[in-house]
Amino acid sequence: MSGRFDQPTLFGGAQRLVYDEAVELTLQSMQAYGPTHDHWVFAFSGGKDSTATLTVIVHLVEAGRLPRPKSISVLSADTRMELTPLTIAGNLLMERLRSMGIYCEVVTAPLDKRFFVYMLGRGVPPPNNNTLRWCTRQIKVDPMTAALERRIGELDGSILMITGVRQGESAIRDGRIAMSCGKDGAECGQGWYQQVLPEAKGIRGKIATLAPLLHWRVCNVFDWLKIYAPMAEYGAWETSMVADAYGGEEAEEINARTGCVGCALASEDLGLKTVIRIPYWSYIEPLLGLKPLYRELRQPTNRLRKSGVERLKDGSIAANPQRMGPLTMEARLYALDRVLSIQAECNEAAIRLGRPLVDILNAEEEARIRELISLNTWPDKWDGEEPRADTPLDAVYADGSVQPLLM
Template sequence: MTESIELTVQSMQAYGPAHDHWGIAWSGGKDSSATLTLIMWLIDSGKIAAPKTLTVFYADTRQELPPLAIAAEQIMDELRERGIAVEVVRAPLDKWFMVYILGRGVPPPNNNTLRWCTRQIKIDPMEQALRDRLDQLDGQILMITGVRQGESAIRDRRIEMSCSKDGAECGQGWYQQVLPNAKGLRGRIATLAPLLHWRVCHVWEWLKHWAPRAEFGDWSTAMIADAYGGDEAEEINARTGCIGCPLAQEEKALETVLALPTWSYLAPLRGLKPLWRELREPQHRLKKAGAERLKGGPIAKNPQRMGPLTFDARLMALDRVLGIQAQCNASARYLGRPAISLINAEEEARIRELIALETWPQGWDGDEPTGDTVMEVVYQNGAVQPLLFGEERA
């Protein structure tokens, strides 16, 4: 632990002084929370010199696990009490996860063709927040991220973007790799991952036993450590991301939280992941009837591709999510525990408005057949395989 902190101090001493302005990309997960609170302590204790300005950018997706979202609120209060500038970074309402799926009708993300979520709810808003901040500053900003890959990564000199991997924190690798090359930011952003070499047990140790102590800053990080499995954090090695993330194989972080008696009332949240999977089924979606021509050019690669969610599917899913939220909150009231917000009144109103306005994603009109309609098969070369059976031919 002491060695890991010492290496972090050395990397901050090597790169920090070259930049007057620092930013910390924080998403409330274990790695970025450890990074944030450690940097604060290193500055407070004089182990590293403070920059001229320091801004903490909290990436709020509204999809975080409740104990993490609550801890983030507390840490934000603690930062503001110390006079640290904290910016809450969010996408515009129509691009929030729930509104985009249930209002606009874009299917839940997946690992293959449709991974829209990380860029939309985490990266684009962070880019915009940085552009706005840089408008007020001279020179570069050093963006500090919580990318952490352990000792083998240091040896291999690689930073992985994959955040569907166990142990990773969704978004942090993207902040590290994508931000410095983003439009309007090139040349004005440098990134640094000062906990790159930390092992998960160090992160847990810091969050659970060090950071909460007065001498290390009295931070509200213990709840974050517990959410990752406390003493067993290293074996569990849960990744950090949205509740019900459709890209993750297992919900290790959620299951770890639900195993704690104080959070077991959130068990209905288990219903989100299967709902996102169900929504990708053909009966809930439209599909293109034939081959599409790309702006008068070649035929699109995937004729008869599946597309957006039908209005019935969106309303069914909205009802299910609201039901999950109501169940959790009824138990919360009964037990005197914190309530959760999956879809707030503003989001619900906007979702219903978008459905009432018959909103479809770009390239879709709503008169396409549903995905389960039996049809002739159209191939990319334009060939058609007629139906062998079925009423359509009669």
């Protein structure tokens, strides 16, 4: 990259890694390790770091500054619950990469494992941070792991997994990367490259991982997404919507974290609140209604409860014999109607304003939820005959003793 863009307000400061230097270090790491692998594979989340990593590397290849490997593969995780700007930006990026001859695959959880289908069709309560954190693994980690193993198994030769991991400011000392030694004999200062020998069946050859933007600071990431990437000379990438998801013009100052809309695990829906502050995206404000809905569904009136002594397979008594469990059928149908209403409210405004539609629950998923409800589907060890969780019951203790309900 040339230094033609002198913008001290963006790149200045004695302790700040200037943009051209950041890209040069990325180029050096890719030149050192990229050519030693036949295939490059990106696990793309759609967030700011993975978007910057993917577009920077592909640009460097297209500009002739990096030799093209035998193949480039991009696997994009679609949880069906991402912030609307990230979903749209990710889809546009995949379309662009496919037109360039790059293998692209959008990875989604199986229908019955998707967030709303699993929760409203099977009746599993909304996830929480204590005993029921099921969402991240089920709708993102497991599908991506399976897809990566499958894709890597299809490729002959050595594989370089390229990630968007960043170390940030702590990786910068005296204008260079100062990292501890890496694994497998990597030199000091190059600890972001690690070789691993996968255990998954069907994967041939040694796989290495590389985080070529490890040294980038958040300012470098947003400078690329907001200023450079959209320029024709840098590839004309449509990355502005990614910056929007983190706060638009104030993205760097806010440095918000994104996640699922209405994230059931977060104390506050900061990602969505940040997005709707931008006038263009204000029409998706009804999505703020998801988080209160999840809180409502956790209440005893919307769930079942075990009523007596529960014995396990080994004959012992369950530690929590009167634990609350799945959502009642009434609660599931109520929640389904609320989610559809929230989505419809967003999309009515989207059509009126000519904006992108919200798609968190499609017709196939709705139909499957209704089918599972009609089939009287419950989580394992529940049959729907249990009392509602707000029903007064005799107290059952962990030792099996019972305290009759006082009338």
